[in-house]
Amino acid sequence: MKAVILATGTELLLGQTLNTSAHYLTGKLSSLGIEVDYHITVGDNPERVEAALHKALGCCDLLVTTGGLGPTKDDLTKELVAKVLGLGLELDPASLEQIKAFFAKRRGPMPAGNEKQAYFPRGAKILPNPIGTAPGAVIEQGGKTVVILPGPPFEMQPMFENHVRPELEKRLGRDAARMRVRVLKVFGMGESAIEEVLGDLMQRSDPGLALLAKRAEMHIRLVARSPQKDRALALLDGAEREIRSLLGDKVFARDEETMVGIVGRLLKERGLRIATAESCTGGLLGAALTREPGSSGFYLGGVVSYANAVKEGLLGVKQESLDSVGAVSEEVAREMAEGVRVRTDADLALSTTGIAGPDGATPEKPVGLVYIGLASREGVQARRFQFYGERESVRQLTVQAALDWVRRLLGPVGKENFVS
């Protein structure tokens, strides 16, 4: 199955909005084994959108559109898809009720403009939008599938997961030559180091391997193409085993798994509660730990001790330590971690203190120098890291390194012992 993604929205063509939807959808379609041949991005201009729809339908089996479902007269995706496919538009009363309910909940009447959001090309399967007022749609015609999705990622993504993915999986049952993709996620090694360690494996073609640098991790992408699902999966499994034997526990996750997801699961399995004391990350570590629902099961909270006075006042960091070795030091990282652990009665506590930059560096303490502390009921340790990159990269790498330490401590790899 060959796909085209068509993103509409003038904001995408003014450099105002990064087209994350095309990226998201491409990743999701690839993981389903659907090859994306093109992305096309076009402004809210009827002639150009229509031309792009013709072009896309001429060369693919699956067309996914995002955007152009709003209440204004610029929003024309459904109207133009209907025109190109030769279909009329029909009111869906259930969608209209839902849109009215959306406004009723906010104690207002539905503006007249929003009524058009309840009209769809005849015969479309309607995809409800519990978050906004723009339902999506799936249309089948002449062996082609058109999926119409809203533009805002926080509306589009749940709609894809809950409604589009199951529809596509039904269709894919019939499609033999699927591409299968697996992603292994690595922390603590750079691109060149991974290439060197993997050696000949990088040259193999089935599965083909590619490296991709993300802000705070590396991804190794494995792509297998085979008409038989079992054979493709066996190829991926074999390559994954080889990679893991070479990279060891630097491989921290696969596919949708995330560092914080794994750490949360490990903490819950062991019945442990964690706390945080953050300086250079300013709350990012807590924000990461609480991003997913259920985080109250393992995260207690902590202190953002940005100013030294807060390190002393709320964490009990010693003034002598701050005066002698400074806030960015192994000693202060230890005192922060132990301070927050004791004050919250946590089983584990992480601390971060470093120079995120671009200001604040000294010859001895360059930008990217970070100390991370980890306290447990048995004792406390701190480690020194030197990260590279701009401010937000240093902060994200710090969060990732802190979580990775907990993963190694609690993970099944069992190689690390906690020694105080």
Next chain:
Amino acid sequence: MKAVILATGTELLLGQTLNTSAHYLTGKLSSLGIEVDYHITVGDNPERVEAALHKALGCCDLLVTTGGLGPTKDDLTKELVAKVLGLGLELDPASLEQIKAFFAKRRGPMPAGNEKQAYFPRGAKILPNPIGTAPGAVIEQGGKTVVILPGPPFEMQPMFENHVRPELEKRLGRDAARMRVRVLKVFGMGESAIEEVLGDLMQRSDPGLALLAKRAEMHIRLVARSPQKDRALALLDGAEREIRSLLGDKVFARDEETMVGIVGRLLKERGLRIATAESCTGGLLGAALTREPGSSGFYLGGVVSYANAVKEGLLGVKQESLDSVGAVSEEVAREMAEGVRVRTDADLALSTTGIAGPDGATPEKPVGLVYIGLASREGVQARRFQFYGERESVRQLTVQAALDWVRRLLGPVGKENFVS
């Protein structure tokens, strides 16, 4: 001048790499007043790249390509541009020398494959690449301009700034009808409400207005087209005044300004220090306040009191309050804000407590119910908010609403008085 951006690279069509180059180039071209009509992304497939080149050259004055300049046989952008324009390829000896020097510096001979990086369509102006081995090129033919750039952003961006921008500015001198863009950012009003209040203004064509929903704010984009720069700016200024008079201080920022940037500036101007006590936002508010350099000038830190025990232990929230009205309440928001303000000796303190969802709701306390507290040396207040959307939207909206309260308190609008 109308432009198309063509990005080539299979990694862009596997969802692994976000196409930041199209976003970067679009922003740069827009700021030069060049309208981008399309982005097209296509894999390293000769037929599809050739088809895309034909399509792009058929509808634009300026085509900018990224990617496909590497040493491998998949890298075919220059070859295909030459073919489509009917030009031969010619060796550029200076480029060859530069590529050889690149390898010599790394103590290795130039691999044979890299020689092709020194060939260009006949008559091209060559753009040196001091960072990598892929020079770029500018070609003019029949009134059209083709700019060929490398894929890696850290090679492409300096090449654009140093070589392409000056070339384009020369050409634009002759081009009368340049586009000028302004963005006004709004918090606290939805898309339909803004449309209703702006009324006829939305229908105007010079400047043209468009609304764009972001996760926690709305953007109003104004586009003016005029041969005279002064006239275009006057049109934008006039429309901005009208919009501000209708929306008042709901308009919080313009163009590159951000909510947190404005709040930071206001705090610094007044010499005030702020602290935070976060429950449902889990550290996001602190992370936002510390995102930009210089935040230590106004942010002290605070407490992430995710668990009730931490609200009591580190903030002095009363157990009676937690037992009687619960953690998500006006009373607890007030106690959190005042608790952290006193403990950090801050001038101002913000607190957040709410149901981010999807779990934890009760009939009385639905998902999206959030209390925000604001304490000053004069007293403490809390406000109730009902947000809509999934977990991360509720968290982001909470951060934005908290910052917006401080903006209104300190801002030049002077409409809000702090009453305890």
